Amino acid sequence: MVRPVLEYAPLKLIIGNKNYSSWSMRPWLAAKSAGIRFEEQIIWLRHPETSAMIKATSAAGKVPILIHGDIMVHESIAILEYLAEIAPNLWPEDRESRAHARAISAEIHAGFLPLRRNCPMNIKRQPKAIALDDETRASVERVVDLIIDCRTRFGSGGDFLFGADFNNADAMWAPVVNRLHAYDIKVPAAVRRYMEAVMTTPMWREWEAAALEETETIVDIDSV
Ligand SMILES: N[C@@H](CCC(=O)N[C@@H](CS)C(=O)NCC(=O)O)C(=O)O
Known part of the structure; x- marks a missing residue:
């Protein structure tokens, strides 16, 4: 229609x-x-x-x-x-890149449950490490490998997963960036550089500033 x-x-x-x-x-x-x-x-x-x-x-x-x-x-x-x-342009123009961007977006949408459950997104949290169980560590290993692999194969033209432009795949992975940061999870320098690129975008800053202003609290997330 x-x-x-x-x-x-x-x-x-x-x-x-x-x-x-x-x-x-x-x-x-x-x-x-x-x-x-x-x-x-x-x-x-x-x-x-x-x-x-x-x-x-x-x-x-x-x-x-x-x-x-x-x-x-x-x-x-x-x-x-x-x-x-x-x-x-929220998906990469090149067909292979676009297919991979969709694949890794689907992967984060459906997977990484231990990391999502044990390290909930919390923008206000001051970075502080927690003990990670084996399942969560395995999630983190896959996250690290995936970011490095994507940046190596598709990201040489810039700072994001597929190069110069922040796209839907970066958006899907953005909460993981907060989880790695907020729970002070040790990652290779290449992953940290990617995290910094995402966390310094104007839209991240705008979202973060609004989150910091919120007075609503969810106690079981804040108490992790
Ligand atoms: N698979 C859904 C998950 C959405 C989801 O779980 N949203 C949560 C907030 S982050 C929610 O709406 N919870 C409803 C509630 O707490 O009643 C998606 O990708 O949009």
Whole structure:
């Protein structure tokens, strides 16, 4: 169906707390990096009314959610695909690079559960190491190998996974950057350089500044 007015419809991204919501961070960073303008709405997580508020828009009951005109998209990776239809350079132009960018985006979307569970994203956390179990260490090893491999094969033209441009794959991996940083996980210099590149982008800084202003807390994440 062709929707001629859609081109002019405003975009709205419904997200969770900037301090904690790793899934929300991904499309937010991607849209900002591509210069896509959008309005944002925050639904605070872990309140009694959170689930009902989210389900009023999406039966899946999770943020992020993108609204564009009469289109509603849920699931972070589907939102990133939608944004790339508006701004195609959110995926690399070269076919092999694009396939790999999609593969590693799917991999982080579906995997690394030990790292995600044991080292939750927490932007405000001052870097401090915790004891990592074997499963989490194995996740970290795969993260390190994947970043080094991607930067070596596809990233020589710049500081990001696929070179000069921050793209959807970097957005998908951005919360991992926070996890490595916030839990002071020792990584090779090449990975640290990549982390610094991501953490000094204007959109990361903007997200971080807003997260630091939030007064909402989630005690079980802060107590890790
Ligand atoms: N697979 C989903 C996961 C989204 C997700 O788990 N979002 C969390 C916040 S980071 C959420 O909405 N939780 C709902 C709740 O806490 O009630 C995606 O990729 O968007």
